Amino acid sequence: MRELSLNVMDIVQNSVTAKATFIEIIVKEITNDSLLSINDSLLSIIIKDNGCGMSEKQLKNVTDPFFTTRTTRSVGLGIPLFKMEAEQTGGSFSIDSEIGLGTTLKANFVTSHLDMTPLGNINSTVSILIRCNPDIDFLYRRSIDDKSFDLDTKELRQVLGNDVPLNSSEVMQWIDEYLKEQTQNLIGGKDNNEIIG
Amino acid sequence: MKSLAELQAIRDKAKQQMNMRGEQPDAIRVLVGMATCGIAAGAKPVLNAFVEEAAKRNLQNVIITQTGCIGICQFEPVVEIEIPGQDKVTYVKMTPEKAVRIVNDHLVNNNVVTEYTIGANS
Numbered sequence: 009m010r011e012l013s014l015n016v017m018d019i020v021q022n023s024v025t026a027k028a029t030f031i032e033i034i035v036k037e038i039t040n041d042s043l044l045s046i047n048d049s050l051l052s053i054i055i056k057d058n059g060c061g062m063s064e065k066q067l068k069n070v071t072d073p074f075f076t077t078r079t080t081r082s083v084g085l086g087i088p089l090f091k092m093e094a095e096q097t098g099g100s101f102s103i104d105s106e107i108g109l110g111t112t113l114k115a116n117f118v119t120s121h122l123d124m125t126p127l128g129n130i131n132s133t134v135s136i137l138i139r140c141n142p143d144i145d146f147l148y149r150r151s152i153d154d155k156s157f158d159l160d161t162k163e164l165r166q167v168l169g170n171d172v173p174l175n176s177s178e179v180m181q182w183i184d185e186y187l188k189e190q191t192q193n194l195i196g197g198k199d200n201n202e203i204i205g
Numbered sequence: 206m207k208s209l210a211e212l213q214a215i216r217d218k219a220k221q222q223m224n225m226r227g228e229q230p231d232a233i234r235v236l237v238g239m240a241t242c243g244i245a246a247g248a249k250p251v252l253n254a255f256v257e258e259a260a261k262r263n264l265q266n267v268i269i270t271q272t273g274c275i276g277i278c279q280f281e282p283v284v285e286i287e288i289p290g291q292d293k294v295t296y297v298k299m300t301p302e303k304a305v306r307i308v309n310d311h312l313v314n315n316n317v318v319t320e321y322t323i324g325a326n327s
């Protein structure tokens with residue numbers, strides 16, 4: 009993919025298909041870890057859902073592009089692609105899943121690597137996911153070193169009550185502006201592509 | 206800074222006006238294919254273009270949402286338009302520019318943009 013934010017969009021579709029009602033998206037950047045060499049920074053993307061999960065056998069096959077339970081096409085590309093993008097930076101990839109409990113994917117990227125895919129517009133991914141799945145709860149957490157912010161739709165729903173859907177235009181506008189403000193605050197005015205890419 | 210108090214104000218205003226759309230049975234639905242194939246081919250900017258153009262024209266009865274892969278990956282990005290009482294229209298090889306035209310011609314004026322449909326492209 010051109011941007012990791014597109015991979016996130018895609019990986020979360022699996023959680024939606026798995027009938028998750030709560031999906032966490034965590035984008036964590038570590039720039040000052042003494043274990044890393046001076047120029048390296050690490051980007052971790054974690055996607056966690058409470059969907060139907062996978063059996064051990066399914067899980068073993070899931071990074072193989074010829075494994076899919078989809079019916080419209082005989083190859084599944086989403087997970088193999090995401091794994092490859094992490095590993096080609098010298099990073100790592102893991103996936104845990106349990107039937108009935110849910111699935112957690114973790115991808116670590118070494119951002120200084122030549123083959124690093126830029127994060128891209130992750131805010132717009134989060135915004136589209138909320139807009140298109142108004143009945144699912146999302147927790148989006150973005151952090152750089154020890155600074156972080158959350159967007160928690162459960163919290164928003166508590167304020168909005170049952171009458172106002174999350175994907176109404178006024179609420180979506182609030183969400184977009186909140187994400188923009190918080191991100192600027194976090195990365196100090198630079199845009200994502202300048203920091204990671 | 207955006208605060209939860211502001212969100213509360215949005216709720217109170219909506220309650221007063223009672224115009225928040227819950228279920229809209231006669232809404233137009235715009236379904237953007239968001240499987241791996243669609244996303245890789247550029248479905249995200251297409252979806253954004255629909256959202257922005259519909260907001261610009263203040264179209265209240267349009268729901269823009271995602272759908273899975275409908276099995277025609279070579280035509281992605283694919284967008285389906287469902288208007289109640291009419292046949293579903295499938296647009297293929299979508300771009301943000303095409304999306305703007307479809308909002309104006311098809312959603313507003315009810316003229317299908319035939320040249321962008323799957324029928325004209327296969």
Ligand SMILES: Nc1ncnc2c1ncn2[C@@H]1O[C@H](COP(=O)(O)OP(=O)(O)OP(=O)(O)O)[C@@H](O)[C@H]1O
Pocket residue numbers: 018022023026057059060061062070075076077078083084085086087088110111240241242274
């Ligand atoms: N979060 C999840 N919960 C349950 N099952 C999952 C999850 N993620 C993936 N799977 C299973 O793994 C399979 C492979 O996923 P992958 O994203 O690689 O391909 P796909 O979704 O089948 O097709 P594509 O992503 O190319 O449109 C899925 O078909 C599904 O059965």
Ligand SMILES: [Mg+2]
Pocket residue numbers: 018019021022084085086087241
């Ligand atoms: Mg997938």
